[in-house]
Amino acid sequence: MTALMSASSGLLQLFNIKRTFFVLMLLLVCLYTPVIADLMTHEWAKPESGHAPIVLALSFWLMYRNWQESLVPTDVTATRLAFSLVMQFMAAILYIVGNVGDISQLAYGSIIPLLLGSIVPLQRGVPIGKLIFPLFFLLFSVPLPGFIVDPLTQPMKQLVAALTVNILHAAGFPIARSGVMLYLGQYELQVADACAGLRTLFTLEALGLLYVNLFESSSRLRNILIVVMVVPISLLANVTRVIALCLITYYFGDAAAQGFLHQFAGVLLFVCALTLLIGADLSLRFVAARRTVHSK
Amino acid sequence: MQVPVVSAKGRFNRLVVWTISFWIVVAAVCIYLQHRITPRHTLVLRGMEDVIPQSVGDWAAVAYEAAPIINPEQQQGLLEDYDEILSRTYVNRRTHTEVMLSIAYGSDQSHARQIHKPEVCYPAQGFVIDSVQRVQFDLASRQIPVTTLHATRGRRSEYIGYWIVEGSSIVRGAIEQNMKRMLLALRGIRVDGLLFRVSTLSDDSMTSTVLLEQFSQALLQSVSPSVRSKLVGEPAVASDL
Numbered sequence: 001m002t003a004l005m006s007a008s009s010g011l012l013q014l015f016n017i018k019r020t021f022f023v024l025m026l027l028l029v030c031l032y033t034p035v036i037a038d039l040m041t042h043e044w045a046k047p048e049s050g051h052a053p054i055v056l057a058l059s060f061w062l063m064y065r066n067w068q069e070s071l072v073p074t075d076v077t078a079t080r081l082a083f084s085l086v087m088q089f090m091a092a093i094l095y096i097v098g099n100v101g102d103i104s105q106l107a108y109g110s111i112i113p114l115l116l117g118s119i120v121p122l123q124r125g126v127p128i129g130k131l132i133f134p135l136f137f138l139l140f141s142v143p144l145p146g147f148i149v150d151p152l153t154q155p156m157k158q159l160v161a162a163l164t165v166n167i168l169h170a171a172g173f174p175i176a177r178s179g180v181m182l183y184l185g186q187y188e189l190q191v192a193d194a195c196a197g198l199r200t201l202f203t204l205e206a207l208g209l210l211y212v213n214l215f216e217s218s219s220r221l222r223n224i225l226i227v228v229m230v231v232p233i234s235l236l237a238n239v240t241r242v243i244a245l246c247l248i249t250y251y252f253g254d255a256a257a258q259g260f261l262h263q264f265a266g267v268l269l270f271v272c273a274l275t276l277l278i279g280a281d282l283s284l285r286f287v288a289a290r291r292t293v294h295s296k
Numbered sequence: 297m298q299v300p301v302v303s304a305k306g307r308f309n310r311l312v313v314w315t316i317s318f319w320i321v322v323a324a325v326c327i328y329l330q331h332r333i334t335p336r337h338t339l340v341l342r343g344m345e346d347v348i349p350q351s352v353g354d355w356a357a358v359a360y361e362a363a364p365i366i367n368p369e370q371q372q373g374l375l376e377d378y379d380e381i382l383s384r385t386y387v388n389r390r391t392h393t394e395v396m397l398s399i400a401y402g403s404d405q406s407h408a409r410q411i412h413k414p415e416v417c418y419p420a421q422g423f424v425i426d427s428v429q430r431v432q433f434d435l436a437s438r439q440i441p442v443t444t445l446h447a448t449r450g451r452r453s454e455y456i457g458y459w460i461v462e463g464s465s466i467v468r469g470a471i472e473q474n475m476k477r478m479l480l481a482l483r484g485i486r487v488d489g490l491l492f493r494v495s496t497l498s499d500d501s502m503t504s505t506v507l508l509e510q511f512s513q514a515l516l517q518s519v520s521p522s523v524r525s526k527l528v529g530e531p532a533v534a535s536d537l
Contacts, residue, residue, distance in 0.1 A: 020312055027316055031323060076311050084311060092322045100329040101478030102406045118315050147470050150415065154425065178450050179424035190422045 021067045024118055025060070028111065035099070035107045043104055043143035051203040055141040058210065062134035063119065071124050080121035087117025109142045133213055140206035144199060156201075160235065161191045164242045173250065187249050189257075191242060204234040204273050211277055222284050229280050230273075237273040241265045332484040337403055338464055339490045339526045344382040344399060347523055353514030355386040355395065363452065363497055368400045368417055378402045378411075386511065393496065395511045399527070400491040405462055405477060411489045413470070414445055414458050423447040423454075427501075430468065433457070433509045436516050436528050441468045444505055455504035456495040457512070461529040463487030492527055 036044075036056075044052045076084070091114035098107025115135055123131055157180045165177040168184070176183045180191040208230035212223045244265045249257040341347050350357040365383045382399040402411055418425060427446040432439040445456040459466050460473070463480065464487075467473045480487060494511055498504045516524050 023312055023316075027319060031319060081311070084315075088315065088318060092318070095322060096326050096329065097478060097482070099326050100333070101474070101481045103474060103478060114319075118311070121311060145470075146416075154419065158424070179422075179448060180419075181422055181450060 018064065018067055018069050020069060020072045020122060021064065028114075031095070031114075032108070032111060035104065039104055039108060039143070046199075049143060049199060049203075051206060052141040052143070055137065055206055059134045059138040059141070062137065062213075063115075063131070066126065066130040066134065067119075068123065068126060071126055072122050073124050076121055084117040084121045087113045091117060105143055105145055112138055112142075137206065137209060137213075140202060140209070144202060149199065156235075157191045160238050160242055163235075163239045164191075164246065167239070167243060168246060173246075175246070182246065184246050184250055187254060189246060189249060200238060200269070201231065201234045204237065204270075205230050207270075207273065208233075208277060211281075215281070219288065222281075222288070225284060226277070226281060230277070233273055233276045233280065236276060237269050240272045241269040244268055329482065329484070333481055333486050334484060335404065335486045335488070336463070337488045339401060339461060339488045340403070341380070341399075341401060341490075341523065341526055344380055344401070347519070348382060348384075348397075348399065348515070349518050352386065352511075352518040354389050354391075355511060355514055356389060357384045358387050361385055363396070365396045365398055366414075366418060366421055366423075366454075366495075368398050368412065368414070368491055368493065393507060395507065396495045397511075397515070398491070398493040398495075400493075401488070402490075403488045405487050405489040410473065410477070411460050411462075411491045413443075413460070414447075414456050414493060415443075418445070418447045418456070421449075423449045423452075431457075431505065433512060435509075435512055436524055438531055440528055441466055443468060444508070446501065452497065453499050454495050454497055455501065455508065456493060457505065457508040458491060458493040459528070461490045461492070461527070463489075463529075465529040465531070490526065 036053075039052070043049055091110040091112075094106045094110035094113065098104065098110060112135055115138070119135075120128075120131055161177055161180050161182060165175050165182065168175045174185050182189040182191065205227070208227050212226050217223065245257050245262065248261045248265070252261070365385065367383075368378070368381065378400045380401045382397070384397045386395050386397060387393070388395075400411065405411070415425060415428065425445050425447050427444075429444045431442050431444055433442045434440075440459060442457050442459050445458075447454045447456060459468065461467075462473065462476060463485075467476050477487075492512075494508045496504050496507055498507075516527060519527065
């Protein structure tokens with residue numbers, strides 16, 4: 001009996017720690033479960049959007065980490081209240097229009113103004129970046145609309161295909177290209193959207209931002225440089241992936257490239273990108289260190 | 297023995313309570329509006345194979361496929377979104393030019409199931425689209441907004457012209473399509489949609505566009521007015537939205 005009592009009091013204490021936060025989370029779970037369930041069967045089901053649920057989870061973890069229950073004010077100032085009202089009203093319009101009009105970007109995207117309107121006014125004296133970054137990061141889980149993705153995807157695919165052909169040709173492989181179709185020996189390969197798309201860049205950009213945020217550095221220049229360098233890194237990682245798939249097809253046949261090894265190439269993309277990212281960071285640090293030595 | 301008592305009053309901020317009540321109302325409004333939506337089918341062409349004639353003007357349908365017609369449905373293994381698809385090749389008796397026709401009907405134009413534009417389904421099947429133009433075709437005694445594309449895959453060079461009818465009028469472009477769907481949904485209506493696509497294998501933009509226009513004219517003239525109004529929609533009226 002006593003054990004039960006102490007266990008339940010322990011549980012209560014656990015919830016006391018970030019109580020307001022959990023209430024808000026409960027509200028979000030109720031509101032967004034149907035929206036997310038819908039995304040899971042469509043936009044997020046695409047291979048190039050696999051990062052989105054992870055971004056969502058990470059954003060909430062970051063928010064949880066930075067939330068301080070002791071800093072929840074008992075009274076809210078007029079400015080904070082007005083800000084909250086405007087944000088929540090905007091979120092409500094997006095939520096209704098998105099859900100009724102069947103536009104998942106809007107329905108899901110409303111989570112950002114909703115959080116801005118409910119979390120920011122409830123934290124006093126917390127550095128604003130600590131609250132804004134998780135919300136900004138959350139943007140990367142919103143599916144990009146087609147009218148932004150479609151016109152940019154085609155040239156990116158062409159570039160990846162062209163780079164792949166140049167590299168493999170220089171290495172002595174019998175390879176030729178027509179648009180996004182690659183002809184390697186007797187095989188015909190197509191660079192698909194998922195292999196070179198803007199969405200991959202988007203995913204990697206999220207990875208870069210998270211990296212910058214988690215491994216904080218006082219140098220703002222370093223942070224900006226890393227986020228910018230994600231663009232060429234993404235391109236390189238994509239080329240590596242396509243080359244890997246070409247080689248798998250060339251040596252092990254079509255079936256191998258379409259099966260397990262295709263998944264493997266996807267993992268390779270991220271390992272490659274992360275390695276390049278860390279490499280870029282280390283070289284930036286090295287250059288910075290040398291410059292400080294020189295200036296002394 | 298002390299059990300920590302949590303007083304519900306003081307702790308909870310008023311803002312939190314307001315936020316929750318506000319969102320309960322929003323969710324209720326949303327559920328009401330969603331349940332109000334009813335499908336409206338105005339474009340159904342039952343038995344397209346019979347409704348669309350085998351012979352239109354100087355053109356006759358042929359049993360063989362000169363070149364495989366690109367499936368409007370295929371988008372990297374996504375859902376089967378259309379209820380009926382008609383794919384045919386017509387050959388001109390005098391000039392022997394060939395036109396590929398593809399009409400796809402989808403009864404449900406919700407976002408997930410809405411008609412895929414050829415800009416999407418051609419690249420999904422390995423084509424590169426190097427030009428997208430918005431033109432007007434002179435059809436059914438009015439100007440029809442048509443999108444023309446040039447798509448290539450290997451040595452195959454194809455000129456495509458298409459339009460999409462939703463509900464009772466033509467919509468062009470994703471933004472227009474989304475806006476119309478959203479505004480109709482807020483009024484409680486979900487419409488059906490139809491893709492009309494003609495294409496020809498050629499290297500010449502000018503003659504291809506003229507050819508596609510002429511074929512579309514011939515086809516629309518050879519069907520009954522009721523079928524025609526489904527294939528090109530009614531002239532758009534402001535009240536339609």
